[in-house]
Amino acid sequence: MDIEWFVVLSAMIFAIGVGGVFTHRNPLVVLLCIELMLNGSNLALISFARMHGNGDGQVFALIVMVVAACEVVIGLGLIVAMYRRRLDVDVDALSELRG
Amino acid sequence: MIFEQILFFIAAAGAIAGALGVTVSRNPFYSVLALVAHLIALAVLFLLLSAEFLAAAQLVVYAGAVMVLYVFVVAYIGGSDEPLQPVRGPVARLGPLFAGVLFVEVAIAVIGSGLKALGTRGPEVQTGAGREAYGSPGQFGELLLTDFLLPFEAASFLLLVAAVGAVVLARRRRGLEDTGTVDDLARSSPESDDPRPEMVPQGDPPVPTGAGAS
Structure with missing residues (x-):
């Protein structure tokens, strides 16, 4: 299978994630779509690592996974804090920094 | 194949x-x-x-x-399955269109790029279970501890910061009226001898003797 196919597939996954971030209002689903974008970029990194035949891109992908885990933890913590303070869990309603 | x-x-x-x-x-x-x-x-x-x-x-x-x-x-x-409201911003309506345009643009950039190796399966690499095999844990560990030591340490520090941040964000505050400013966060540490009524059930309940011993 050519590397090109994998890269085009990763572009498609990234674009689907971008569309989801634009269209959804629930911050949970927005976080899930950001995960999609990170996964698409991960696939591109691993494809290019295979194209070059060394493992550097795979290390990049592993660090992207670490960053994604951190982002999930902080994002979910924010959503739980929003829910506990009886705020509207909606990204359109949260347009100010102070609740 | x-x-x-x-x-x-x-x-x-x-x-x-x-x-x-x-x-x-x-x-x-x-x-x-x-x-x-x-x-x-x-x-x-x-x-x-x-x-x-x-x-x-x-x-x-x-x-x-x-x-x-x-x-x-x-x-x-x-x-909460939210129904799509009819009145949405222009960003939400143009979102799928923008995503489609982005995909087409990236696909054109990939297909039209001058990278010759994109049309191949990549070079032959050693696969299997050896320490030098491509994509194996041995190769990963060697790369993480030699060439990429600084990003590795930065990633572990980032995980630590995220864990502490999640604990600070998601812990239970005193009440809804508490606005939770920075000074307030610093003062309301669990070590403070502030007698809060909701902190009482967190202590060990008095177990009747003989009930938990057996």
């Missing part, structure tokens, strides 16, 4: 279907389940690119641990 192509198309269809399921479904719980399916399909694609360690990490860490966190939060908040 034909087996590889069939596997690629099955996994790619699964990955795209999972990604579309995340964005299309109205219930966040189904979105999380679709993302799990997407991650499993991506792990198959990683295996096709002979990145065995990353495929295992994807399954164990991502589809296992991170998605469990998502499921817990969705169950805590409650999957």
Whole structure:
């Protein structure tokens, strides 16, 4: 299978994630779509690592996974804090920094 | 070779279907389940690119641990399936169009690029179980501890900061009236001898003697 196919597939996954971030209002689903974008970029990194035949891109992908885990933890913590303070869990309603 | 192509198309269809399921479904719980399916399909694609360690990490860490966190939060908040409101901003209406344009642009950039190696399967690499094998844990460990030591340490420090931040964000405050400023956060540490009524049940309840001993 050519590397090109994998890269085009990763572009498609990234674009689907971008569309989801634009269209959804629930911050949970927005976080899930950001995960999609990170996964698409991960696939591109691993494809290019295979194209070059060394493992550097795979290390990049592993660090992207670490960053994604951190982002999930902080994002979910924010959503739980929003829910506990009886705020509207909606990204359109949260347009100010102070609740 | 034909087996590889069939596997690629099955996994790619699964990955795209999972990604579309995340964005299309109205219930966040189904979105999380679709993302799990997407991650499993991506792990198959990683295996096709002979990145065995990353495929295992994807399954164990991502589809296992991170998605469990998502499921817990969705169950805590409650999957409020929101109907699409008719009045939306222009950003939300132009979102799918923008995504399509972005995909076409990136696809043109990839196909029209001058990278000759994109049309190949990549160079022959040593696969298998050896320490030097491509994508094996041995190669990963060697790279992380020699060439990429600084990003590795930065990533571990980032994980520590994220864990502390999550504890600070998600812990229970005193009440709804508490606005939670920085000074307030600093003062309301658990070591303070502030007699709060809701802190009382956190202590050990008085166990009747003989009940817990046996």
